[in-house]
Amino acid sequence: MKDKEKWDILIKPNSNLFEFRLNEVWKYKYLIAMFVKRDFISVYKQTILGPLWFLLQPVFTTLTYLLIFKNIAHLSTDNIPPVLFYMSGILFWNYFSTSFLKTADTFTTNAGVFGKVYFPRLTVPIATIISTFISFGIQLFFFLIIYVYYLIIGEVHFTIGYASIIIPFLIVLMAILSMGMGTIISAMTTKYRDLRFLITFGIQLLMYATPVVYPMSIVTDPKIKLLLYLNPMTSIIETFRYIVLGAGSYSPSALLYSFVATFIIAILGIAIFNKVEKNFMDTI
């Protein structure tokens, strides 16, 4: 019987919405590694400072925030040295916004390759969150050096305890969240191009709905507080500051909410992404 034969590839018009084919993505792990290498190299190729840009970005942003939000606006930093306060927020927010924006552009920037060959398209956003993670790692290391400096001069006290084991979990959560949101947008931008303009300034606005330049402790109105906690990034950044810098808030329920929200967004994102990848070439 023909039907009993084993076929390697089956092409059909509509696949099940929640058929993720993640095992296929796993088969292409070497491709993901190549994409990561490509992303990492090509960003700073033909620049003079090269990888130094990874550090210059957060440094300059920190200095700017220091000037505006600390010295001009006099916003509280929860008694943490402002440099550490801003840098920790910028670190996380940069990672989130970079991989979100990059993932959201997946189809448009890769239209050339996607139009010619098949491979699981999900490899591209996965590679994106990994390659962005490399620069995040470098920045995190830099942050720790500055942290140690502040420890030595005694402006912060060492508070890192057992709770620090959840830091990797926070980072992974943030990575998956940015990918989930990015894939949803990327799938929709193939049809509605307007979204691309919307998200570039939308992500800037979203930063102010995240405790990057201010601590949650200065938010007193419970309604606004609830609103801010609806943003899954809020508890991720707050928890990180709480663990490393000893100030900020830590609430298991808020963290659990972030986890559940991320999970739902990611599932939804991948499902929409898989649906769109088949026919997007006809619409782009």
Added chain:
Amino acid sequence: MSRVAIQVENISKMYRLGSIGSKTISEDLNRTFARILGKKDPYAQIGQLNDRLSAAHSDFVWSLKDINFEVNQGDALGIIGKNGAGKSTLLKILSRVTGPTTGSIKIKGRVASLLEVGTGFHPDLSGRDNIFMNGAILGMNRAEIRARFDEIVEFSGVGNYIDTPVKRYSSGMYVRLAFAVAAHLEPDILIVDEVLAVGDAEFQKKCLGKMQDVNKKDGRTILFVSHNMAAINNFCRTSILMEKGTIVDSGLTRDVVNTYFSSVKTNGGEALEKDILVSSQNDSLKFKRVALVGNAGVSNTFGLDEDIVCEIEYEVIKSNTKVVPSIQLLDKYGECILATFNAPSSTIGIDRYFGEVQSQGVYKTQCVLPKHLLNDTQYFISAYLSSDINFSDMTAAPEVLSFQMIDTGEMKQEYTGNWNGQIRPKIQWSTIQLS
């Protein structure tokens, strides 16, 4: 026993003309509701077959409609048809770049496709990195690619530039590398679409040779789309002919190619001004009529023992124009067999208008293709009008007429089988005893 490598069942693909995606969100919602209710797409009902030449009646066209075929493992299948027949769409679906609207395709093994040039190369990466990248796209790991790396570099002939970013490559080098990667990474199924149109003749030959190796020696399956009928004919045992999104003929390549050509031109040995499609236009010269005349008048079939008169009627629109008429005789694969024009040193007798400036008016020029020159097969005539002897500014009517030569029995009294070759002149033979 030959196993089926590709099985295509009822594949159709619908495109929407004019706009991209749905026009309105309400249309999107309508579709979604219809799908939830298990009805057909309300906007899909009014699709029509794809025909470039007539204006579409609806916003939707079927670029492919009910395509069915099978390819056995180790076969080379040619896909031929006019531009817009759906060949490339079919290959895109087969290589999973886009999805079908209905139907299913089952494939055994790994597929590599060469659609257009430089499949999936990244301009910033070096040739070396791109080889690895391309291999990875095909689902291979580092070790598998490394094992074939040297062979790829050697075949592509870009060895000196292997560490240069491919954005600095010439288009020829680009294609060479792209083809080399795809052919050497040993996919079970190789899909090739017109890539051979780029690159020089030597490399094209090399590519065809490599494809033949991959196909015959390694027993891999190949799908090949090309307008080069000679290449298809040499390379693919079986072919399918597509027209307006459907398969109109399939079988042995030789037969399918013949069907293709007979479907292209059936103008009965005569083409009038309104039927002549010109590919370039000299402002002062216009075709009025091109015809072939044999013993029985205008015709598109001639005996081998018949003189064929090719008549070209043209109009000189601006006075004081020199006119150089010429024709080319092509075989059924579109390869030129002979070219001729009315210069005295290349003709029998002298055309009194050669080199003269001509005043406004309609002229008729004719030449004779002598009997006992051609074989009993199909030929094309291309006609050209130029106002100078360098053939720079021409009114060109490529493949304006086709005709069939028939062996009426005159030369097949001893041998009756197929006669090879594009020409069949009567040749003098003699034998003497030497010892």
